[in-house]
Structures are given as C-alpha cells and as structure tokens.
Amino acid sequence: MADEILRLEKVCKAYNVGLPTETEVLHDIDLRLDHGEFLALMGPSGSGKSTLLNIVGLLDRPTSGRLTIKGRDIGALDDTEVTHLRGHTIGFVFQYHLLISAFTARENVMMPLLVDRGFPSAEIENRASGLLAQVGLEKFGDNLANNLSGGQQQRVAVARALAMNPDLVLADEPTGNLDTKSADAVFELMRQVNRDSGTSFLLVTHNIDLARRCDRILEVVDGRVRA
Numbered sequence: 528m529a530d531e532i533l534r535l536e537k538v539c540k541a542y543n544v545g546l547p548t549e550t551e552v553l554h555d556i557d558l559r560l561d562h563g564e565f566l567a568l569m570g571p572s573g574s575g576k577s578t579l580l581n582i583v584g585l586l587d588r589p590t591s592g593r594l595t596i597k598g599r600d601i602g603a604l605d606d607t608e609v610t611h612l613r614g615h616t617i618g619f620v621f622q623y624h625l626l627i628s629a630f631t632a633r634e635n636v637m638m639p640l641l642v643d644r645g646f647p648s649a650e651i652e653n654r655a656s657g658l659l660a661q662v663g664l665e666k667f668g669d670n671l672a673n674n675l676s677g678g679q680q681q682r683v684a685v686a687r688a689l690a691m692n693p694d695l696v697l698a699d700e701p702t703g704n705l706d707t708k709s710a711d712a713v714f715e716l717m718r719q720v721n722r723d724s725g726t727s728f729l730l731v732t733h734n735i736d737l738a739r740r741c742d743r744i745l746e747v748v749d750g751r752v753r754a
C-alpha cells in the first residue's frame with residue numbers, strides 16, 4: 528500500500544538464543560502503521576513494548592518474521608543500509624531524554640545533523656533554531672540542557688527527534704517522568720507535529736488519558752498484540 532510506513536508480519540523476538548536462558552518475548556506480531564497515523568502502545572510492564580519499539584526502530588533485529596519499513600524488507604538489508612534507513616526515517620524520544628547535559632539545547636538538536644553531515648554549518652544551526660521555535664523554546668537555544676526543566680528537556684528531545692525530518696517517531700514513555708501539566712504539553716506538541724507534518728508516531732504510554740487522544744490504541748500483553 529502506498530501510504531503504509533510500517534508493517535510487521537509474524538515477528539518474533541527471543542533473547543539469549545541458543546542458551547539455556549533463551550526466552551521468546553514477542554510472538555507472531557502483526558502490525559501495520561500508515562503515514563500520518565498516531566498510534567498508542569499500551570500494556571503491562573514486561574509485556575514487550577520496548578522490545579517491539581527497538582525492533583521497529585532498527586536497533587535490534589527480529590528472530591523471525593518480516594519487517595517492512597517504507598516498503599523495504601529489512602531482512603534483506605545489511606547493517607550499513609539499516610543504519611542509513613534508521614537515520615533518515617526514524618526519530619526517537621525516550622523516557623529519560625538522553626540529552627548531553629554539557630551541551631546547549633541547540634547543540635543537542637543539531638547532533639543528528641552533525642552525525643549525518645560530519646561538520647557544523649549555518650544551515651544546520653538555523654534548522655536547529657527553527658526546530659526549537661517549533662517546540663516553543665526559541666529563547667532557550669543557548670541554555671545548557673541541564674539548566675532546563677524536565678518538560679523543557681523533553682521538548683528539546685522531541686526537536687532532536689525531528690532533526691532529520693523522519694517519517695516515523697518512536698516515543699517510549701516520553702511523558703512517564705513528567706508532571707501532568709508537562710506531560711500534557713509534550714503530548715500535545717507531538718500531536719501538533721503529527722497534524723502539521725504528517726509524521727507518524729508510535730507512542731508507548733501507561734497514561735490512558737493520553738492514549739485515548741491517539742488515533743488508535745494497541746495493547747501488548749505477554750508479547751502479543753491485542754487490538
């Protein structure tokens with residue numbers, strides 16, 4: 528389908544393969560996400576949500592099954608091709624924002640662009656400033672990351688996730704560490720980006736109020752998806 532960004536067919540993931548401790552934690556996952564969709568992923572602790580996000584984010588490979596991103600079968604790609612596809616297609620936001628605390632907000636947002644291009648430029652700096660403005664932090668570009676509030680830091684993390692203009696943003700409990708008001712603001716920010724740019728989102732959350740404001744909720748229970 529032309530508007531499909533992501534498809535999983537019978538995806539399984541086992542850890543410690545070949546060892547006595549081998550455990551399969553994802554079983555026969557079928558999942559499809561279209562361009563512009565904002566999907567919530569819920570489920571108990573240990574059910575496999577982060578494992579699933581790692582596979583979709585090309586940080587880990589399935590043990591079996593088929594994963595397709597933008598029509599490309601990931602199983603057919605080598606590690607270099609996977610790294611390139613990840614960098615240009617997927618943005619990440621984690622529960623703990625993982626900003627570099629000794630760098631400014633703007634430098635943190637510039638990071639994926641610097642990794643891609645290898646050198647700083649006025650264009651990169653301008654793009655980072657534009658992204659900070661988009662997340663409402665235009666006045667904070669020169670602040671060190673660890674001088675910002677938790678909610679502000681998470682907005683910087685969202686701006687950083689958008690730096691490469693990804694088709695898909697994967698957010699693993701991005702508001703789990705925030706107070707209700709900041710959580711709401713960060714969620715609304717992501718929803719706005721989704722509406723304005725058509726970026727797809729896969730959001731892991733334990734917050735049912737936020738999940739209900741997504742297009743669709745999927746529940747992961749014991750390594751299986753329940754629609």
Ligand SMILES: Nc1ncnc2c1ncn2[C@@H]1O[C@H](COP(=O)(O)OP(=O)(O)OP(=O)(O)O)[C@@H](O)[C@H]1O
Nearest residue numbers: 542543550552570571572573574575576577578579
């Ligand atoms: N690297 C690993 N090696 C072995 N087992 C792992 C590994 N990572 C996760 N697991 C196991 O896989 C299962 C799923 O873990 P996962 O982190 O995906 O759960 P989750 O749904 O994200 O939970 P939470 O809501 O607590 O973040 C758990 O039983 C966990 O112990």
Ligand SMILES: [Mg+2]
Nearest residue numbers: 576577578699
């Ligand atoms: Mg998790």
